[in-house]
Amino acid sequence: MELLSGAEMVVRALRDEGVKYIYGYPGGSLLHVYDALFQQEDVQHVLVRHEQAATHMADAYARATGKAGVALVTSGPGATNAVTGIATAFMDSIPMVVITGQVMSHLIGEDAFQETDMLGISRPVVKHNFSVQRPEDIPSIVRKAFHIAESGRPGPVVIDVPKDMTTPTERYPYEYPKQVKMRSYTPITRGHTGQIKKATDLLLNAKRPVIYTGGGVIMGDASTELTELSRLLNFPVTNTLMGLGGFPGTDRQFIGMLGMHGSYEANMAMHHADLILAVGARFDDRVTNACDKFCPTAKVVHIDIDPASISKTIQADIPIVGPAKVVLEEMIQLVKGSKKQPDADALHAWWQQIDEWRQRHGGRFRTDDSELMKPQQVIEMLSKVTNGDAFVTSDVGQHQMFAAQYYKFNKPNRWINSGGLGTMGFGLPAAMGVKMNFPDDDVACVTGEGSIQMNIQELSTCNQYDLPVKILCLNNQSLGMVRQWQDMNYESRHSQSYMKSLPDFVKLVESYGHVGMKVDKYSDLEGAMREAFALKDRLVFMDIAVDPFEHVYPMQVPRGSMRDMWLSKTERT
Numbered sequence: 001m002e003l004l005s006g007a008e009m010v011v012r013a014l015r016d017e018g019v020k021y022i023y024g025y026p027g028g029s030l031l032h033v034y035d036a037l038f039q040q041e042d043v044q045h046v047l048v049r050h051e052q053a054a055t056h057m058a059d060a061y062a063r064a065t066g067k068a069g070v071a072l073v074t075s076g077p078g079a080t081n082a083v084t085g086i087a088t089a090f091m092d093s094i095p096m097v098v099i100t101g102q103v104m105s106h107l108i109g110e111d112a113f114q115e116t117d118m119l120g121i122s123r124p125v126v127k128h129n130f131s132v133q134r135p136e137d138i139p140s141i142v143r144k145a146f147h148i149a150e151s152g153r154p155g156p157v158v159i160d161v162p163k164d165m166t167t168p169t170e171r172y173p174y175e176y177p178k179q180v181k182m183r184s185y186t187p188i189t190r191g192h193t194g195q196i197k198k199a200t201d202l203l204l205n206a207k208r209p210v211i212y213t214g215g216g217v218i219m220g221d222a223s224t225e226l227t228e229l230s231r232l233l234n235f236p237v238t239n240t241l242m243g244l245g246g247f248p249g250t251d252r253q254f255i256g257m258l259g260m261h262g263s264y265e266a267n268m269a270m271h272h273a274d275l276i277l278a279v280g281a282r283f284d285d286r287v288t289n290a291c292d293k294f295c296p297t298a299k300v301v302h303i304d305i306d307p308a309s310i311s312k313t314i315q316a317d318i319p320i321v322g323p324a325k326v327v328l329e330e331m332i333q334l335v336k337g338s339k340k341q342p343d344a345d346a347l348h349a350w351w352q353q354i355d356e357w358r359q360r361h362g363g364r365f366r367t368d369d370s371e372l373m374k375p376q377q378v379i380e381m382l383s384k385v386t387n388g389d390a391f392v393t394s395d396v397g398q399h400q401m402f403a404a405q406y407y408k409f410n411k412p413n414r415w416i417n418s419g420g421l422g423t424m425g426f427g428l429p430a431a432m433g434v435k436m437n438f439p440d441d442d443v444a445c446v447t448g449e450g451s452i453q454m455n456i457q458e459l460s461t462c463n464q465y466d467l468p469v470k471i472l473c474l475n476n477q478s479l480g481m482v483r484q485w486q487d488m489n490y491e492s493r494h495s496q497s498y499m500k501s502l503p504d505f506v507k508l509v510e511s512y513g514h515v516g517m518k519v520d521k522y523s524d525l526e527g528a529m530r531e532a533f534a535l536k537d538r539l540v541f542m543d544i545a546v547d548p549f550e551h552v553y554p555m556q557v558p559r560g561s562m563r564d565m566w567l568s569k570t571e572r573t
């Protein structure tokens with residue numbers, strides 16, 4: 001058997017796991033590992049400018065491919081800088097393996113230089129964490145980490161590696177395990193057939209059904225099955241922010257996103273439904289609004305891989321624990337084999353009602369009261385120029401909601417944003433992680449002038465690694481989403497939500513070696529955007545001036561039901 005040092009094992013195990021890129025930043029505790037990286041070519045390291053960006057790059061790779069991304073950060077500040085990225089992945093159930101350096105074992109607990117208790121700090125935001133105690137355990141720990149991260153409900157796993165576990169002169173036999181056995185961890189592989197049958201009966205008897213799906217359909221690779229079942233039944237489909245692309249956004253059966261900034265028709269349909277089929281969605285507070293007023297007439301079927309998600313906030317009438325893909329496949333077979341068919345008359349009436357809602361308030365925004373461009377117009381243009389086919393990452397704020405509402409995602413894994421944690425600073429590194437792995441695809445980062453400045457240093461990484469992403473900065477000169485809440489709830493007292501002294505973004509990006517464009521007229525937008533996407537090999541930053549007074553609507557009324565919404569600054573349901 002080959003003899004390797006702990007440092008070499010870390011790198012070799014990643015190679016044997018099929019990892020091509022890792023994202024990281026070196027430091028004292030990892031110098032042996034970085035030396036081992038230097039001496040091989042299979043695993044390529046991407047040097048970011050801040051560890052948070054390394055985790056977001058790894059996370060976005062995972063969101064686009066379903067496979068765990070890998071970040072490597074040093075002990076102490078390197079590890080703490082990575083915590084936001086780990087929490088971001090945790091909240092959205094994204095598979096990721098983060099290797100953190102640690103001080104020598106005998107110094108742990110002594111407040112050694114750059115010591116931080118990463119196991120303790122990360123515990124609430126990881127699916128699992130490991131501390132390496134013996135170098136010879138490294139291969140099996142790495143294999144277990146990937147297995148845990150990618151199976152069941154995915155999530156981030158931290159491996160904390162004390163420096164003395166990687167000493168170059170100490171060598172041990174290396175063999176990468178093909179499989180791992182963990183008695184205490186056996187993710188479920190299929191749903192309960194009896195429950196699935198009961199649920200299918202309910203579906204076939206429903207008169208006002210809605211299929212409500214989340215990120216579990218995307219990460220569970222269940223989009224094809226969801227689409228087939230929805231079409232067989234002719235039921236309306238709504239997606240959460242995390243679930244967009246799980247069902248084709250341009251399909252007639254798609255009624256838009258639901259929840260806080262969901263479409264009028266999606267929220268109305270949910271409220272009036274008699275049956276909700278929830279798939280890989282967790283009924284979070286941004287969806288349900290007040291739980292006691294949530295969908296008063298609906299029975300709830302809830303499919304989720306994580307039993308802890310079921311009946312956590314909304315009681316499920318029929319819980320089904322299992323992988324969305326396998327459970328939906330079983331439902332499809334049951335529907336196909338059933339003598340009973342969906343109630344066509346009831347569905348016809350239900351669709352008439354939904355279409356009426358859709359016509360009354362569907363996807364509209366006013367363009368006549370301002371000289372300034374509306375942010376919605378920019379996203380519609382992006383959808384047009386990229387044929388709805390791009391990877392779109394976003395930061396957090398109004399621009400994120402506009403992107404979710406107005407970009408028509410027809411494929412899963414293309415909409416990449418921080419839904420659960422709502423991490424400003426996610427968008428640019430996420431776009432980089434996608435572009436690195438999908439060099440031939442269009443990758444657009446929709447951002448605001450607040451968010452982009454949280455990780456703007458990564459423009460330098462983009463230059464070093466030739467990552468020609470397109471950045472669309474919807475510049476409203478303010479922390480727009482904060483300002484919107486202040487308008488609505490604090491009589492427009494704009495406390496600390498104006499962004500003064502903004503940089504000249506065009507000059508800034510040029511100094512990083514990229515192309516900058518300023519657009520302030522709608523009539524220039526299409527030409528500029530087409531030019532930006534035609535520059536295949538260049539990063540283009542579009543600084544787009546948009547109406548600073550625009551709000552995101554609909555917006556649910558606090559503590560109301562799904563149907564209680566503001567539809568404009570003056571109109572309420």
Ligand SMILES: Cc1ncc(C[n+]2csc(CCOP(=O)(O)OP(=O)(O)O)c2C)c(N)n1
Binds near residue numbers: 398
């Ligand atoms: C790291 C972080 N800090 C603070 C917030 C709170 N927050 C949510 S949206 C928002 C404003 C974002 O402003 P900008 O990026 O300019 O986008 P806009 O809303 O104007 O489109 C803030 C401060 C957050 N989500 N993340």
